[in-house]
Amino acid sequence: MAFKNRTAQEYLIFHSDRGVQYCAQNFRDTLNDLCPTICQSMSRKGNCWDNACAESFFGTLKRELETLDGRYSAREVRQSVFFFIEAYYNRERSHSTIDYRAPDNFILSVETKMAA
Numbered sequence: 001m002a003f004k005n006r007t008a009q010e011y012l013i014f015h016s017d018r019g020v021q022y023c024a025q026n027f028r029d030t031l032n033d034l035c036p037t038i039c040q041s042m043s044r045k046g047n048c049w050d051n052a053c054a055e056s057f058f059g060t061l062k063r064e065l066e067t068l069d070g071r072y073s074a075r076e077v078r079q080s081v082f083f084f085i086e087a088y089y090n091r092e093r094s095h096s097t098i099d100y101r102a103p104d105n106f107i108l109s110v111e112t113k114m115a116a
Contacts, residue, residue: 008035015041015054053097060089 012035016022022042031038043050062068067080094100101109 003034008038010037012038013041014038017054018042018045057089061085 014031021027022040028040031040043054049055061081061084065080065084067077072080090103091105092102094102095106098106
């Protein structure tokens with residue numbers, strides 16, 4: 001979905017854990033086909049600090065999204081996760097690593113600077 005909604009930039013980093021789906025050659029080939037300059041980032045086995053960005057995101061998701069408590073249907077969880085990421089996390093929630101701005105606002109400011 002990220003590739004459909006945004007233009008892949010040079011030096012794109014794809015962060016993930018070492019899940020079998022991310023290690024599979026088919027997935028890696030697909031990433032390369034979509035963006036030949038992509039750099040895949042995976043943590044070492046059992047070391048969450050190697051991929052702090054992804055770990056931080058999932059920690060935030062679990063802490064801030066109430067529908068993950070096991071009382072909601074899979075459909076409700078999918079819908080709330082989508083809304084959390086697309087409408088709140090990327091557009092409104094401030095992030096300390098990017099000067100307390102939302103990612104979409106940060107990307108716009110970077111693109112504006114690059115175009116100037």
